[in-house]
Amino acid sequence: MTLVVTLDTSFDLLEGESLLEGLERTGHEVEYQCRSGYCGSCRTRLLAGEVRYLTEPLAYVSRNEVLPCCCVPVNTVQLEVMQTHEPEQPVLGEEFEPQTSLDFGK
Numbered sequence: 763m764t765l766v767v768t769l770d771t772s773f774d775l776l777e778g779e780s781l782l783e784g785l786e787r788t789g790h791e792v793e794y795q796c797r798s799g800y801c802g803s804c805r806t807r808l809l810a811g812e813v814r815y816l817t818e819p820l821a822y823v824s825r826n827e828v829l830p831c832c833c834v835p836v837n838t839v840q841l842e843v844m845q846t847h848e849p850e851q852p853v854l855g856e857e858f859e860p861q862t863s864l865d866f867g868k
């Protein structure tokens with residue numbers, strides 16, 4: 763796991779997760795289209811740290827930018843991204859009544 767620091771929070775990237783997926787999971791909104799390094803829509807400013815590309819991106823990125831859709835951090839990274847909403851939490855027990863007995867239509 764690698765630490766990702768944004769403008770207002772920090773989180774650990776999960777195993778197998780791209781930087782974009784981690785940002786989305788934690789309530790950050792990053793624009794995207796292709797999610798595979800072609801379009802450059804997800805271009806994000808890298809303030810510190812290094813990333814490794816899972817596939818070589820075709821979109822142009824300058825030295826202080828990354829394409830989070832197709833990379834993972836090599837070490838702790840700091841990104842110029844803001845959290846736009848609370849991370850999604852699983853809702854348990856509010857919508858579903860636990861089944862306490864079986865009714866076979868008797």
Ligand code: FES
Pocket residue numbers: 793794795796797798799800801802803804805821829830831832
């Ligand atoms: S979403 Fe297209 S390059 Fe990242």
